[in-house]
Amino acid sequence: xxxxxxxxxxxxxxxxxxxxxxxxxxxxxxxxxxHLGLCIMKTDGTVQRVGDYDVKFTIQxxxxxxxxxxxxxDNGVDHVFSKVxxxxxxxxxxxxxxxxxxxxxxxFNPMINAGAIATTALIKGRDAxxxxxxxxxxxxxxxxxDTLEIDEDIYRGEKETGNKNRAMGYFxxxxxxxxxxxxxxxxxxxKQCSILVTAEDLARVALFLARGGVLSNxxxxxxxxxxxIAKTLMVTCGMYDGSGEFALMVGVPSKxxxxxxxCSVVPGRMGIGxxxxxxxxxxxxxxxxxxxxxxxxxxxLSIF
Numbered sequence: 001x002x003x004x005x006x007x008x009x010x011x012x013x014x015x016x017x018x019x020x021x022x023x024x025x026x027x028x029x030x031x032x033x034x035h036l037g038l039c040i041m042k043t044d045g046t047v048q049r050v051g052d053y054d055v056k057f058t059i060q061x062x063x064x065x066x067x068x069x070x071x072x073x074d075n076g077v078d079h080v081f082s083k084v085x086x087x088x089x090x091x092x093x094x095x096x097x098x099x100x101x102x103x104x105x106x107x108f109n110p111m112i113n114a115g116a117i118a119t120t121a122l123i124k125g126r127d128a129x130x131x132x133x134x135x136x137x138x139x140x141x142x143x144x145x146d147t148l149e150i151d152e153d154i155y156r157g158e159k160e161t162g163n164k165n166r167a168m169g170y171f172x173x174x175x176x177x178x179x180x181x182x183x184x185x186x187x188x189x190x191k192q193c194s195i196l197v198t199a200e201d202l203a204r205v206a207l208f209l210a211r212g213g214v215l216s217n218x219x220x221x222x223x224x225x226x227x228x229i230a231k232t233l234m235v236t237c238g239m240y241d242g243s244g245e246f247a248l249m250v251g252v253p254s255k256x257x258x259x260x261x262x263c264s265v266v267p268g269r270m271g272i273g274x275x276x277x278x279x280x281x282x283x284x285x286x287x288x289x290x291x292x293x294x295x296x297x298x299x300x301l302s303i304f
Contacts, residue, residue: 002050004298005038005040005048005050006050006051008291008294008295009036009037012036012288012291012294013034013036013051013287015278015286015287015290016033016034016035016036017033018278018280018286019033019278019279019280019287020033020278021278022259022277022279022283024161025154025157025158026153026154026157026160026161027153027157028157028258028259028277031057031260031277033277035051035052035260035275035276036051036052036274036275036287036288036291037049037050037051037054037055037198037274037275037276038050038051038053038199038272038273038274039053039199039200039202039272040270040271040272041203041204041207041270041271041272041273043207043211043270045216047203049199049200052275053198053199053200053273053275055198055199056196056197056198057196057197057198057260057261057275057277058151058193058194058196058197058257058259059192059193059194059196059197059202059257059259060193060257060258060259060261061093061113061116061256062197062202062256062257062259062262063139063193063195064110064111064255065110065111065205065230065233065234065238065255065263066138066142066205067110067116067120067192068080068110068229068233069138069222069226069227069229069230070123070134070138071119071120071123072222072226073222073226074122074123077225077229079122080110080119083106083107083118083121083122083178084106084108084109084115084118084119084177085104085107085108085109085115087108087109087236087237088108088109088237088241088244089112089241091112091241093111093112093113093240093241093283096114096171105171105175105177106177107168107172107177109233109236110237111234111238111240111255112237113164113165113168114168114172116189117165117168117169117178118172118177118178120135120185120188120189120192121178121179121180121182121184123135123188127184128183128184128185128187128188131184131188135188135191135192136148136149136150136191136195139195141215142205142221143197143201143204143205144204145201148195148196148201149196150191150194150195150196151194151196152194154193155190155191155194158190158193158194159186159190162186162190165186165190166182166186169185169186170182193257197261198275199261199274199275200273202261202262202263202271202272202273202274203263203271203273204216204271204273205263206263206264206265206271206272208221208271209227209230209231209253209265209271210265210266210267210268210270210271211268212224212227212228231253232253234253234254234255234263234265235252235254238256239255239256239284239289240256240282240283240284241282242280242282246284247304249293249296250264250289250292250296250302251296251301251302251304252264252292252296252301252302252303253265253267254292256283256285256288258279258283260275260276260277260278260279260285260288261273261274261275261285261288262274262276262284262285262288262289262292264292266301266303267303269301272295274288274291275288276288276291
């Protein structure tokens with residue numbers, strides 16, 4: 001199996017030259033665009049790791065399904081979805097357009113920046129510091145990795161350049177979709193995106209969802225229904241405005257981030273974590289996407 005995976009990985013590493021690393025957040029441009037790593041964790045305990053699976057990178061938007069689950073634990077499903085919708089936008093992940101032009105002005109889903117900011121704003125805590133402490137503890141629990149920390153340089157870069165996110169936050173505050181302090185919500189959001197992970201960490205998140213919300217020690221953290229919500233939104237919205245094509249070509253619940261990560265869930269079977277910082281025009285790992293297409297075809301992974 002390892003030889004097979006290595007062959008697929010090296011085939012798809014060549015695709016990385018056709019993308020580029022994100023550079024709109026200071027620090028992300030330091031990534032090596034030729035990096036490509038894969039970790040597969042099966043529900044029977046089998047683990048396979050190839051390529052640059054142990055390179056650390058910031059989780060970015062792959063954080064969004066996790067904060068969604070924590071917000072639901074804190075507030076319940078109905079309240080969360082009174083503040084954020086469930087529909088794909090067809091727009092770029094950082095677009096502000098539909099916030100203003102749609103009748104309700106409600107963010108469309110928790111997997112785009114506007115919806116993720118509204119979701120993060122729902123996480124409970126005394127202040128921004130306490131809220132992020134809870135976020136980090138939750139991420140460490142799901143990743144089963146107590147060493148997770150943020151990249152301080154990336155966090156500062158996120159905060160310094162996050163004016164579009166700031167505009168979305170204040171717009172949603174004005175429309176009643178953010179109840180607390182906007183700057184507190186943004187600070188937690190910038191920090192959650194700056195948490196350092198590896199492809200192996202993302203595989204463990206995916207395995208957690210593949211098990212329906214259960215850790216490797218058997219502990220249930222979220223209900224099957226909450227895990228199902230996260231997986232469903234990953235299918236419909238998780239790969240930005242390329243989610244429909246991805247569902248057709250790969251066919252598994254997945255969430256990407258501009259740090260190069262992809263977290264892919266094969267329900268009941270396995271979790272897949274990928275790192276490949278060379279991105280396509282929609283912000284998805286170009287080598288990782290291609291690798292997942294090959295894996296889906298060769299291993300019959302599609303849920304459809």
